[in-house]
Amino acid sequence: MSRRIWLIGLSAILALLPFLYRSTAAQPSSIKTIVPGVWFSEGDLMNFGHCNNIFIEMKDYLIVVDANFPSGARLALESAKKVSNKPVKYVFDTHHHGDHAYGNPVWTRSGATTLAYKGVTEEMRRYEPARWQSTAKARKDVAELNLSTAEPPKQTFDKSPFILKDQTREVQFHFLGWAHTRGDGFVYLPKEKILCSGDAVVNGPYNYTADANISNWPAVVRGAQKLDVTHLLPGHGVPGGKEVLAGQRQFMTELHKSVAEAIKEGKKLQDLIGSETKMVFGNRVPATTSIRLPDAVKNWVGDFLPAQVKDTYEEISQKTPHGDLPH
Ligand SMILES: [Zn+2]
Ligand SMILES: [Zn+2]
Numbered sequence: 001m002s003r004r005i006w007l008i009g010l011s012a013i014l015a016l017l018p019f020l021y022r023s024t025a026a027q028p029s030s031i032k033t034i035v036p037g038v039w040f041s042e043g044d045l046m047n048f049g050h051c052n053n054i055f056i057e058m059k060d061y062l063i064v065v066d067a068n069f070p071s072g073a074r075l076a077l078e079s080a081k082k083v084s085n086k087p088v089k090y091v092f093d094t095h096h097h098g099d100h101a102y103g104n105p106v107w108t109r110s111g112a113t114t115l116a117y118k119g120v121t122e123e124m125r126r127y128e129p130a131r132w133q134s135t136a137k138a139r140k141d142v143a144e145l146n147l148s149t150a151e152p153p154k155q156t157f158d159k160s161p162f163i164l165k166d167q168t169r170e171v172q173f174h175f176l177g178w179a180h181t182r183g184d185g186f187v188y189l190p191k192e193k194i195l196c197s198g199d200a201v202v203n204g205p206y207n208y209t210a211d212a213n214i215s216n217w218p219a220v221v222r223g224a225q226k227l228d229v230t231h232l233l234p235g236h237g238v239p240g241g242k243e244v245l246a247g248q249r250q251f252m253t254e255l256h257k258s259v260a261e262a263i264k265e266g267k268k269l270q271d272l273i274g275s276e277t278k279m280v281f282g283n284r285v286p287a288t289t290s291i292r293l294p295d296a297v298k299n300w301v302g303d304f305l306p307a308q309v310k311d312t313y314e315e316i317s318q319k320t321p322h323g324d325l326p327h
Contacts, residue, residue, distance in 0.1 A: 031055075031079050032239070034231050035192045037169070039083050040239055043072055043099075045206070049139075049282055051099045051235050054196050055080055056189070059166040061089035064107070065187050065196045066100045066235065067114060071141035073103025077110060088112045090164070092173065093153050094198025094235060095181040096123035097208075098135050102142055104151040116153035117160070117175040119183030123211070124152050138282065161188070174227075176200075178213040179220035179252075182323065186224060193230035200224070201248045203237030205302020208283070209311040213321035215256055221249035251300035254293045259312040262291065269313050273306055286310055 032040045037057035043050030050072035054065035062080055067073055080088050093101040093116040101124075104114045129149035136143040160175040174186040179200040187196035199208065200220055225245050232244040262272055274288035285307035293301055315322040 031083060034194060034233065034239065038189065038192060038194060039079070040233050041076065041079050042238060043068065043236070045099075045236055045281060048072065049099050050075070051199075052233065052237075053079065054187070054233050055083055056169070056171060056187075057084050057086065058089075058164070058171075059168045061086050063090045063092065063164065063171060063187075064088050064112070065092050065094065065233075066198070067091050067093055067103035067107055069099055069139065069141055070103045070106050070145055072099070073106035076103075077106070090115050092116065092185065092187060093120050093183075094185050094187075094196070094200075095183045096120045096127065096150070097181070097199065097211075098131065098142070098150075100198065100235065101153075102132070102135065102150060104153065105145050105147060108151065108154060113155055114151070114153040115155045115157075115162075115173070117162075117173070117183050117185040118156040118158050119175065119178075119181070120185070121152045121156055121183075123181055123183045124150050127211075174224075176223035177216060177220040178321065178323070179217040180208070181211045182213075184220065188227055190228070193228050194233060195224060195227055195229045195231070195245075196233045197224065197235065197245075199235040201232065201234055201245055203232070203234040203240050203244050203248075203299070205300055205304060206236040206281075207248075207251070207300060207304060207308060209304075209308045209322060210327050211323040212311065213323060214252065214308075214312050214315050216321065217252040218249045218256075221245055221252070225249070247297060247299055251293070251297040254297050255291075255308055255312055256316070258291050258293060259309055260316055263313065263316055269310065269317075272313060273310050278303070280304055280307070283307070 034040050039055040041053045043052045051066050053076040056063040091107040091112050091114050132150045161172040164171045172188045184200040229242045232240050273286045276287040277284050278287040280303040289306040289309045291309045311322045
């Protein structure tokens, strides 16, 4: 093949790549009906850092699960209008991370009430305004809001579950303990057997462990497994069933077990983690690890594994939940 034809061929392949990728993987911004009146929209994590959104139709209003980043909030507002003409009354922050809660001002300006377990406000008090300000340097949508810090949820609950109920539907908001963050909230629809899990249960290699209590994580998922679940709608990754709960729990158990065994064998952190770093979804993390996890949990193993191993190592060796260590 001549160099010129080769180049034309290569550019055609490159032009097609996004479509090839999209046809097999995520379909960002598409809205999927889970059951009548409950819709799921997968966030474009790769390009915009967005989380997933869930829309729940009540008799007179909508509940949206997760505020998303500001740009994701605007997309979700559009999606809400597409699925129903009822107003968005509540937006539930599953936790304090920017991809789930930094869109709060977009929603409150549109008239909605942001809602969360009280641990979300407490986490914001711990980590803000530092994270908001560094995110605003990297993200236009956050900078454009012209605020000095994250907007905490307007309404919080302390006693779990908090329940919203009318003639058409019951929606429960649960706090089941500290897993991904101290504020992790789950949304459960008992009649429809739908569980929205935020980042406490993800479907894919998206577990971020810096603010976590890694050793307590499987117990929190075990709590979620006590609920009768047909549809598991995660904070990142595609919808699944209760096998996603089992897989996420097993991943966290295997991660903890492998690192604990390595520590028992006298391994040091530098034996488990290489010195190179790389960027993964906006986070600078170690690039390599010698830890290997069983094939059964490979759905959850990806670019974050070295960072997860490092966080787990620090948590076990310092006998303190990673979120309580300086980070
Ligand atoms: Zn998160
Ligand atoms: Zn997230």
